[in-house]
Amino acid sequence: MLRKSVLPVLLLGLLAGCGTSTAAGPPGSTITVKNCGIDVTVSGPPKRVFAAYQPAIEMAHALGISDRLVGTAYLDAEVLPEYASAQSKAKYYKNLPSREELLAANPDFVLSGFNDVFSAGGGSDESFGSRKSLAELGVQTWIFSPLCPTADGKGDEAIDPASVTMDNVYADLRGLGTLFGVEDRAEQVIADQEKRIAAVEAKVKNAPRPTVAILRPGLEGGALTVSGGPDFGTVLIKQAGGVNAFTDLTSKRNVKIGVEELIKRNPDYLLISGCCDAALTAASSQAEVDKILANPAFQNLKAVRNKHVVPWLFANHSAGVRGAYTTEDIAKTIHPDLFK
Amino acid sequence: MRWRAAGLLLCVAVLAVSVLLSLSVGNQYFGAHDVYLALADFSGSDNDRVIRYLRMPRTGAGLLAGAALGLAGALMQGVTRNPLADPGILGVNAGAALAVVGAIGVLGVSSLTGYVWFAMGGALVATVVVYLVGAIGRGGATPVKLALAGAAISALLGSVTSAITLLDLSTLNEFRFWVVGSLTLATGSVIGQAVPFIAVGIVLALVLGRSLNQLALGDELARSLGTRVMVVRVAAGLAVVVLAGTATAIAGPIGFLGLAVPHVARTLVGADYRWILPWSMVLAPAVLLLADVVGRLVARPDELQVGIITAVIGAPVFIALVRRRRLAAL
Numbered sequence: 001m002l003r004k005s006v007l008p009v010l011l012l013g014l015l016a017g018c019g020t021s022t023a024a025g026p027p028g029s030t031i032t033v034k035n036c037g038i039d040v041t042v043s044g045p046p047k048r049v050f051a052a053y054q055p056a057i058e059m060a061h062a063l064g065i066s067d068r069l070v071g072t073a074y075l076d077a078e079v080l081p082e083y084a085s086a087q088s089k090a091k092y093y094k095n096l097p098s099r100e101e102l103l104a105a106n107p108d109f110v111l112s113g114f115n116d117v118f119s120a121g122g123g124s125d126e127s128f129g130s131r132k133s134l135a136e137l138g139v140q141t142w143i144f145s146p147l148c149p150t151a152d153g154k155g156d157e158a159i160d161p162a163s164v165t166m167d168n169v170y171a172d173l174r175g176l177g178t179l180f181g182v183e184d185r186a187e188q189v190i191a192d193q194e195k196r197i198a199a200v201e202a203k204v205k206n207a208p209r210p211t212v213a214i215l216r217p218g219l220e221g222g223a224l225t226v227s228g229g230p231d232f233g234t235v236l237i238k239q240a241g242g243v244n245a246f247t248d249l250t251s252k253r254n255v256k257i258g259v260e261e262l263i264k265r266n267p268d269y270l271l272i273s274g275c276c277d278a279a280l281t282a283a284s285s286q287a288e289v290d291k292i293l294a295n296p297a298f299q300n301l302k303a304v305r306n307k308h309v310v311p312w313l314f315a316n317h318s319a320g321v322r323g324a325y326t327t328e329d330i331a332k333t334i335h336p337d338l339f340k
Numbered sequence: 341m342r343w344r345a346a347g348l349l350l351c352v353a354v355l356a357v358s359v360l361l362s363l364s365v366g367n368q369y370f371g372a373h374d375v376y377l378a379l380a381d382f383s384g385s386d387n388d389r390v391i392r393y394l395r396m397p398r399t400g401a402g403l404l405a406g407a408a409l410g411l412a413g414a415l416m417q418g419v420t421r422n423p424l425a426d427p428g429i430l431g432v433n434a435g436a437a438l439a440v441v442g443a444i445g446v447l448g449v450s451s452l453t454g455y456v457w458f459a460m461g462g463a464l465v466a467t468v469v470v471y472l473v474g475a476i477g478r479g480g481a482t483p484v485k486l487a488l489a490g491a492a493i494s495a496l497l498g499s500v501t502s503a504i505t506l507l508d509l510s511t512l513n514e515f516r517f518w519v520v521g522s523l524t525l526a527t528g529s530v531i532g533q534a535v536p537f538i539a540v541g542i543v544l545a546l547v548l549g550r551s552l553n554q555l556a557l558g559d560e561l562a563r564s565l566g567t568r569v570m571v572v573r574v575a576a577g578l579a580v581v582v583l584a585g586t587a588t589a590i591a592g593p594i595g596f597l598g599l600a601v602p603h604v605a606r607t608l609v610g611a612d613y614r615w616i617l618p619w620s621m622v623l624a625p626a627v628l629l630l631a632d633v634v635g636r637l638v639a640r641p642d643e644l645q646v647g648i649i650t651a652v653i654g655a656p657v658f659i660a661l662v663r664r665r666r667l668a669a670l
Contacts, residue, residue, distance in 0.1 A: 121536065165373075197555075208618070223524070223642055223643055249641065255641075255642070256369050256526075256634065256642040257641040257642055258641060258642060258643040259394055259524070259643040260366055260367035260368065260390055260394060261367055261640075263389070263390060264367060264368060295393070296389065296392075296393045297389050297394050298395035299384070299389060300384070300385070300386050300389060327578060
């Protein structure tokens with residue numbers, strides 16, 4: 001289980017003969033918060049933040065630190081409406097910058113929604129380098145805790161499934177709140193998420209649990225890509241009163257399966273995880289939905305027969321402050337009678 | 341003569357078995373009776389749909405692409421007298437794949453009858469470029485130099501293909517299979533459209549057998565026996581472009597099949613291209629289908645693309661051929 005502790009560290013404070021240090025700290029003191037087993041130490045709230053990927057960008061806006069963003073990169077879809085105006089003012093990179101481009105923006109903090117930017121041979125083409133290598137340059141880093149790799153430099157293959165929880169999103173909010181001196185805002189965001197998710201869970205408590213598959217559009221090498229157990233979608237589907245049809249596949253977040261495996265599992269709902277453009281909406285996946293509905297091989301799927309193939313967004317099932325929104329969204333889809 | 345014909349019949353039987361395996365083995369196993377019902381008495385059940393809409397097109401793609409690549413490899417080896425010739429190794433498939441991705445991704449061509457022409461054009465251009473690069477320097481276009489040039493050009497073309505498919509992840513995801521071959525993307529209608537192209541290529545290839553035998557004696561001797569060397573070369577080149585181009589349009593770039601199978605055939609039937617060509621045409625799809633069946637089983641619930649399996653099987657053959665001392669012996 002991943003644990004995160006807030007440890008105010010007294011360094012210069014002691015030398016100067018000051019008494020104690022609080023989280024906000026007198027000048028010269030530092031704050032350390034542990035993230036994915038790595039000490040993140042700042043000597044004051046970071047002022048130049050680079051947010052990579054949708055979850056990081058949305059969390060930065062949720063924490064109210066939009067004005068400290070020196071760059072935002074790689075949105076998977078439109079940001080939630082409440083962040084649209086803040087995002088329109090932020091500098092945006094369509095693709096992830098290279099390490100050099102990143103450093104040229106002179107950030108003092110990199111917040112990443114996924115772990116691959118810090119993994120040497122990760123899924124992304126651009127790597128910012130390991131977190132240690134950035135810390136040596138004075139750039140502190142943060143990975144969303146539900147995606148902690150077991151070691152710095154590793155990626156999705158090294159996620160501990162036990163860390164894939166909403167509690168870890170709250171822990172991130174608290175940790176970042178402490179580092180950025182916005183604890184109150186963080187607590188507000190957490191309270192809002194908890195309240196909304198609890199409301200959904202109460203409503204679906206006694207409902208049957210349909211199986212839900214999150215499916216990437218298109219075929220890759222003739223195979224389908226679905227969200228496996230370590231994907232945050234598993235948590236969100238559960239909160240919404242369903243079961244991820246591929247929970248038992250735990251090798252990676254995104255698992256490749258043969259088309260026949262989908263037919264064999266025959267899930268009740270198919271959510272089409274459309275991705276990767278700042279202007280993308282759920283409706284953008286409609287063409288893919290139509291293709292699945294028309295595919296003769298899929299005509300016996302429950303989801304196809306009942307027209308339960310839903311145009312959806314990859315952004316929805318990423319760990320982050322979309323948790324409450326997506327829980328509500330899935331619940332409305334799979335328990336329509338309870339949310340009239 | 342008679343045993344070669346009997347052997348060819350045996351190859352056909354092996355091919356029939358591999359077709360049956362391709363229809364029955366996979367994520368789920370279907371007995372021969374299930375397969376028969378799906379073909380003869382389609383009821384729309386899960387089994388019927390998996391067999392008819394997933395495994396049949398897949399098997400059809402394997403038959404067409406396999407036959408085409410086996411023939412293309414044998415033709416290339418014969419016409420260039422190069423034992424390392426193979427549409428995968430000499431960059432023909434990579435050129436076709438890049439042209440197809442360009443046609444689909446950039447120009448928006450969507451039907452096979454539209455992009456198969458691009459595939460052939462890409463195959464042709466890649467062949468010429470590989471030949472020109474391989475012919476630079478002392479000794480001309482030796483087998484190993486051509487293979488090296490082909491590998492380099494394949495890598496170059498393959499990376500351009502990757503770059504195009506990565507440009508727009510949302511719409512071009514499915515074209516990633518053009519980087520490594522697979523039998524799973526061709527639908528029934530695509531295969532129907534490909535049949536006439538493959539048929540033309542097969543006829544053209546099979547009538548060239550006698551001329552290839554004479555080419556094997558050397559250009560001078562072939563000429564003195566009345567072979568129009570240039571005409572044979574151009575016809576064979578045309579057949580290779582049609583066969584390898586169409587195969588790539590159906591299944592993406594599949595390597596090593598066209599290399600290994602003609603050598604196996606040559607070992608079994610001797611140096612006579614009138615036999616090497618038909619044996620290659622029948623054995624190659626059998627190998628391709630069996631490789632595909634293996635790919636379905638080894639990484640469940642995922643499947644390995646058949647292009648990966650053929651590379652795993654074919655690379656040792658390639659190495660063995662390169663290490664053979666009498667390399668230019670064809």
